[in-house]
Structures are given as C-alpha cells and as structure tokens.
Amino acid sequence: xxxxxxxxxVMAALAVVTxxxxxxxxxxxxxxxxCLVVTMISLAVIYVVLDAHFVAVLQIMVYAGAILVxxxxxxMLLNLRSDAFTPSRATAPKVVGAAVGVAVLAAFLAKLxxxxxxxxxxxxxxxxxxxxxxxxxxxxxxxxEVASFLLLAAVVGAVxxxxxxxx
Amino acid sequence: xxxxxxxVNPSVLAxxxxxxxxxxxxxxxxxxxxxxxxFLGRPVTREFVGTLLSGVSSIFLFxxxxxxxxxxxxxxxxxxxxxxxxxxxxDRLTAFATILxxxxxxxxxxxxxxxxxxxxIHHGEFYALLLLASSGxxxxxxxxxxxxxxxxxxxxxxxxxxxxxxxxxxxxSNESALKYFLVGSFTSAILLYGMALLYGATGSTDFVxxxxxxxxxxxxxxxxxxxxxxxxxxxxxxxxxxxWAPDVYEGAPTAVTSYMAVAVKVSAFVALLRIAIQAFGPMxxxxxxxxxxxxxxxxxxxxxxxxxxxxxxxxxxxSSIANAGYILIGxxxxxxxxxxxxxxxxLVYLFMNVGAFAVVITLATGGKDRDRYEDYxxxxxxxxxxxxxxxxFVVAQAGLxxxxxxxxxxxxxxxxxxxxxxxxxVIAILGSAVSFxxxxxxxxxxxxxxxxxxxxxMETSTGEGLVLCTxxxxxxxxxxxxxxxxxxxxxxxxxEWVRETxxxxx
Numbered sequence: 027x028x029x030x031x032x033x034x035x036v037m038a039a040l041a042v043v044t045x046x047x048x049x050x051x052x053x054x055x056x057x058x059x060x061c062l063v064v065t066m067i068s069l070a071v072i073y074v075v076l077d078a079h080f081v082a083v084l085q086i087m088v089y090a091g092a093i094l095v096x097x098x099x100x101x102m103l104l105n106l107r108s109d110a111f112t113p114s115r116a117t118a119p120k121v122v123g124a125a126v127g128v129a130v131l132a133a134f135l136a137k138l139x140x141x142x143x144x145x146x147x148x149x150x151x152x153x154x155x156x157x158x159x160x161x162x163x164x165x166x167x168x169x170x171e172v173a174s175f176l177l178l179a180a181v182v183g184a185v186x187x188x189x190x191x192x193x
Numbered sequence: 194x195x196x197x198x199x200x201v202n203p204s205v206l207a208x209x210x211x212x213x214x215x216x217x218x219x220x221x222x223x224x225x226x227x228x229x230x231x232f233l234g235r236p237v238t239r240e241f242v243g244t245l246l247s248g249v250s251s252i253f254l255f256x257x258x259x260x261x262x263x264x265x266x267x268x269x270x271x272x273x274x275x276x277x278x279x280x281x282x283x284d285r286l287t288a289f290a291t292i293l294x295x296x297x298x299x300x301x302x303x304x305x306x307x308x309x310x311x312x313x314i315h316h317g318e319f320y321a322l323l324l325l326a327s328s329g330x331x332x333x334x335x336x337x338x339x340x341x342x343x344x345x346x347x348x349x350x351x352x353x354x355x356x357x358x359x360x361x362x363x364x365x366s367n368e369s370a371l372k373y374f375l376v377g378s379f380t381s382a383i384l385l386y387g388m389a390l391l392y393g394a395t396g397s398t399d400f401v402x403x404x405x406x407x408x409x410x411x412x413x414x415x416x417x418x419x420x421x422x423x424x425x426x427x428x429x430x431x432x433x434x435x436x437w438a439p440d441v442y443e444g445a446p447t448a449v450t451s452y453m454a455v456a457v458k459v460s461a462f463v464a465l466l467r468i469a470i471q472a473f474g475p476m477x478x479x480x481x482x483x484x485x486x487x488x489x490x491x492x493x494x495x496x497x498x499x500x501x502x503x504x505x506x507x508x509x510x511x512s513s514i515a516n517a518g519y520i521l522i523g524x525x526x527x528x529x530x531x532x533x534x535x536x537x538x539x540l541v542y543l544f545m546n547v548g549a550f551a552v553v554i555t556l557a558t559g560g561k562d563r564d565r566y567e568d569y570x571x572x573x574x575x576x577x578x579x580x581x582x583x584x585x586f587v588v589a590q591a592g593l594x595x596x597x598x599x600x601x602x603x604x605x606x607x608x609x610x611x612x613x614x615x616x617x618x619v620i621a622i623l624g625s626a627v628s629f630x631x632x633x634x635x636x637x638x639x640x641x642x643x644x645x646x647x648x649x650x651m652e653t654s655t656g657e658g659l660v661l662c663t664x665x666x667x668x669x670x671x672x673x674x675x676x677x678x679x680x681x682x683x684x685x686x687x688x689e690w691v692r693e694t695x696x697x698x699x
Binding site: 137138164165166168169172173175176178179180182183184185186187 | 206213216217220274277278280281316318321322325326328329332338340341343344345347348351352354355358359361370412413
C-alpha cells in the first residue's frame with residue numbers, strides 16, 4: 027500500500043469517527059463542534075492526497091475556519107446549559123426515525139453502486155487554482171456575482187431583525 | 194487564452210440588474226435623506242422618507258417591467274447569457290413571468306407605505322429587502338441552470354424571512370419569521386440534495402443537458418427529481434408540505450403576506466413549469482403522477498381547512514393552498530394548452546389575491562390588523578366601496594362567472610378533461626363548491642350584520658386606492674373580455690409562448 031493510500035484510509039477513518047463523535051455528543055456542544063473541526067481537517071488532508079490543493083485550502087479556510095468559528099460563537103452566545111435540551115424520553119419517534127433511516131440507507135446501498143454513472147477520467151489539474159478560477163469567473167460568473175447580492179440581503183435582513191433600535 | 198466574451202449577452206440580465214440596483218439606491222437614499230432636515234423643500238419625517246422610498250422602489254420596478262415588456266414585444270426567440278454556459282435565459286415565458294413579478298412587487302410597495310405607518314414600523318430597509326427578494330424572483334424565473342435556480346430561490350427567500358418578522362414587537366410576526374426561516378432552510382437543504390443527486394446522475398447542472406442525459410431507470414436521477422419537486426412543493430405550500438403556511442401568513446405583516454402569497458407563488462410555479470418543460474419534458478409519467486397527488490391533496494385539504502378558520506388571513510392562506518392545487522392540475526396534465534392555462538391562472542390569481550389582501554390592509558388601523566371575521570360585520574355601512582370590492586375579489590376566487598377567476602378555472606379544467614384527466618377536474622369542482630361557503634361568508638357578514646367593535650380606518654391612501662382599482666378592473670376585464678369570442682386562448686396567446694419555449698429546447 028502506497029503512502030497516499032495509507033494516509034487516505036487513516037484520514038477517512040478519522041473523519042468517520044469524529045463525525046460520529048459530533049452527532050453523538052449531545053451533552054457538550056463545544057466538544058461536538060471541536061469534533062466537527064477534526065472531521066473537516068481530515069477531509070482537507072484527503073483532498074491533498076487527491077492533488078486538489080486549492081480545494082484543501084478552501085476546506086480549511088471556509089469550513090474549519092469561518093463556519094466553525096461561527097458555530098462556536100453561536101454556542102457561546104446562547105450559553106445553553108446541558109439540561110436545556112434534555113434528549114426526549116419518547117422512544118417511538120426515535121425507533122421510527124432510526125428504522126426509516128436504516129431502510130433508506132439499505133435501499134441506497136443496495137442500488138447505488140449500479141446507479142452511479144461511470145465517471146470520466148478527472149483532468150490532472152482538477153481542483154487547481156486555474157480550474158477553480160475559470161469555473162468561478164467564466165462558467166459560473168452569473169451565480170458568483172449574484173452571491174454578493176445574497177450576502178447583502180442576509181446582512182440587511184440580520185440588521186433589521188437584530189438591531190436594537192431602527193432609526 | 195480563448196474566451197467566449199464576444200458571444201455573451203449581458204442584456205439578458207437587464208431586468209434583474211435594474212431591480213437589484215434599485216435595492217442599493219434605496220439603501221443609500223434612506224441614509225442620505227434620513228439625516229437631512231428637509232429634502233426637496235419638504236421637512237423630512239419618517240412618513241415622508243417611507244413614501245419617498247416606496248415611490249423610488251416602484252420606479253425601479255416599473256423600469257424593469259418596461260424592459261421585460263420590451264423583450265416580450267420584440268423577442269424573436271430565446272437568448273441566453275452565454276451559449277457555452279447558458280445560466281440564465283430570456284424568452285417570452287420569462288418576460289411574462291418577470292412582468293407578473295414586477296406588478297406584484299409594485300403593488301406591495303404601494304400597499305406597504307400607509308400600512309407600515311399604521312403599524313409604526315415604517316423603516317427604509319423594508320423596500321431594500323423587497324427589491325432584493327424581487328430580484329431573486331426575476332433570476333428564478335429566468336434560470337436555465339440548477340446553480341442559478343438555487344441562487345434565485347435563496348435570494349428570493351432570505352429577504353422574505355426578514356420581511357415576515359418586520360413587525361419586531363409583534364410576537365406573531367416573530368413566530369412567523371422563525372417558522373418560515375426554519376422551514377425555508379430545510380427546504381433549501383432538500384432542494385440542494387435533489388440538485389446534487391441530479392448532477393451526480395446526469396453530470397450537468399444545465400436543464401437541456403440534464404434532459405439529454407436523464408435516464409428514468411436510474412434511481413439516482415429519480416430520487417433527485419423527487420427531492421427537487423418536494424422542495425418546490427414546500428415553496429408553493431402544496432399539501433402535504435403546507436403546514437407552515439397558515440401560521441406564517443397570519444403572523445407576517447399583511448403587505449408581506451400578500452407578497453408571499455402572490456409573487457413567491459408565481460415565480461416558483463413558473464420555475465417549476467420551466468423545469469418540467471425543459472429539463473424533464475416530454476412529461477415523465479411518474480412526474481405527472483407526483484403532481485396529480487400533490488394537486489388532489491392540496492385542493493381537498495386547502496378547501497376543507499379554510500372552512501373552519503376564524504381569521505381572514507388564515508382563510509386566505511388555506512385558499513392559496515387550494516389555488517396551488519388548481520395550478521398543479523396544469524402541471525399534472527402537462528400539455529401545452531394546460532401550461533398556457535396555468536399562466537393565465539397565475540395572471541388572474543395575482544390580481545384577485547392581491548385585491549383581497551389589499552382590502553385587509555386598507556382596514557388596518559391603530560397598529561393592528563383587522564383580520565378576524567367579526568371585524569367585517571356591517572362593513573357595507575361603514576366602508577361601502579371596500580365591502581363591494583372585497584365581495585368582487587372573493588367571488589372571483591370562488592370562480593363565479595363574469596370574473597377572471599371563472600375563466601381561469603374553466604380553461605384549466607377543460608384542458609385537463611381534453612387530455613382524459615377526469616378525476617382531477619371533478620375534485621377541483623367539488624373543492625370550488627366547498628370554497629363558496631367560506632368565501633361568501635365575508636359578503637354575508639358585511640351586508641347582513643350591524644357593525645360591531647371598533648370602527649375601521651376611514652380613509653384610503655392613494656397607493657391603496659390605485660392597487661384596489663387596478664385589481665378590480667383587471668379581474669373584471671379578464672372575466673368579461675373573453676366572453677367576446679370563443680377562441681379566447683388564441684387571444685391570450687399564452688399557448689404560443691409555451692409552444693415557443695418547448696420548441697426552443699435544443
């Protein structure tokens with residue numbers, strides 16, 4: 027097994043374990059968020075293994091950086107005590123939910139391998155700065171520019187709802 | 194470096210650009226004017242700033258409307274932003290939908306001005322958010338790519354979350370905003386998941402390429418299509434994805450409710466229509482079955498639940514669910530004639546629904562809505578004109594002959610019957626029969642009972658008057674004019690535009 031393959035398996039296992047750690051960590055939200063950071067970073071390492079360096083950098087900057095910091099801000103701002111969200115006692119919804127989840131997963135696992143299209147060979151420079159730049163500023167320039175209005179809308183909306191006094 | 198710059202058509206984005214620029218101008222204008230003592234020789238008060246911004250917003254929307262109408266009148270076919278990566282397109286269907294969206298937004302501007310003063314929440318941000326949402330709708334109806342479609346939906350939804358909670362001191366408005374936000378985020382996730390699956394199955398986000406690569410035996414593609422339809426069903430509040438609608442419609446300021454009930458629905462339905470025609474046409478049988486079930490359920494649940502409501506805004510919410518059911522008939526039938534009937538229905542629905550909400554808005558006074566049924570008792574004595582107009586609008590929604598509502602339902606149901614769909618029109622006609630009860634309850638209250646409780650607002654502002662007049666004239670004209678000749682659909686020419694859209698798929 028090559029070094030890259032070994033790194034992939036280690037990081038993939040770490041990503042799965044920490045993702046479970048986030049979902050199952052009901053009592054301590056901060057610990058859950060920290061588990062998510064590790065998931066994001068292991069995914070970034072997998073991107074490096076795949077030679078998509080720019081995507082890896084973005085993964086760390088956007089997810090591990092910005093989004094996780096936002097999560098932690100919200101967690102600390104709300105200052106929830108662990109008993110504020112006691113897991114519900116009712117078992118019926120849990121059992122039904124788990125059954126539906128498992129059924130869907132089984133259906134997907136049974137049929138998915140055939141349903142997946144045969145992927146064409148990925149170009150060598152996939153995920154490079156050049157390719158990402160071309161995709162963003164040439165192919166998808168309209169949605170990219172619209173995103174700025176989307177952010178403006180979110181900012182104005184947040185100010186309208188949250189500012190103490192509107193003049 | 195090879196670029197395709199010479200082939201790009203930025204003019205396709207003109208209506209979107211005008212509306213989006215308007216939102217920036219409104220934001221700046223509020224800051225610049227709000228700080229001054231007087232502007233254009235008038236003292237700067239909150240009411241003055243509000244009226245000014247309302248006017249400026251409607252001017253921008255009107256320019257966008259003119260641009261869209263220009264496209265509509267001179268359009269030789271269909272132009273896209275960049276032939277290599279279409280993203281957004283402009284054709285008759287888009288231009289028509291853009292005109293509807295602009296009319297709906299202009300009405301909202303005119304209605305909001307006095308209404309927000311009455312509720313004492315007149316802030317300039319309202320118009321900026323309104324224009325941003327409208328620009329999202331314009332983008333949504335001209336999207337021919339899943340990425341722009343998603344951006345359009347988000348740009349439409351995010352400002353409306355804030356608008357729903359615009360009455361910040363009102364708990365019901367807070368509840369409305371939170372519910373709409375949570376359901377909306379959930380919807381976005383479902384839509385996005387569906388889009389990801391479709392991309393995985395077909396290898397493209399472009400509608401035309403999706404259609405070429407779409408394989409109905411592929412589980413991934415079918416799951417993606419299903420999730421996409423569920424996402425849209427949430428947005429148009431079709432049963433069983435409707436539970437949020439009554440609470441959100443009731444709690445939001447009424448000007449926002451009418452905007453949600455009309456503009457959001459029109460743009461979401463036109464986008465769905467384009468997806469059905471362009472990405473999955475000719476109609477996939479399973480897609481048709483899906484629309485059939487959504488349609489029948491919406492008609493039954495919407496009409497039955499509307500009967501037991503005690504609040505006029507909630508009643509109108511359920512009636513808009515039922516209307517979504519009627520529109521879905523056209524999508525289930527899936528012929529060009531049915532699509533044309535859907536477009537005509539949307540046109541009529543715009544006027545009769547805004548009209549009904551405009552009356553509720555015009556009655557609001559003392560910082561409160563008058564939205565319980567008792568508030569309408571004896572309205573024919575206190576506000577006879579408003580009582581008559583409200584009667585016209587509810588009678589049109591019930592589908593009485595002589596109004597646009599009748600013609601809209603008639604051509605929709607006959608398109609379904611022609612295609613061999615019998616049960617859907619039967620369910621719809623029974624549903625309309627039920628709807629007579631809750632619609633006509635308002636005229637009965639207004640004309641047979643004595644006024645009780647606090648007096649309603651006695652004066653109508655210019656903006657409200659304009660909206661009420663336009664809606665009333667449109668509802669009557671669209672109902673009476675078709676009677677002049679039998680071949681009405683060829684007058685309306687919607688059939689022709691839909692044919693054009695279908696013909697231009699390649």
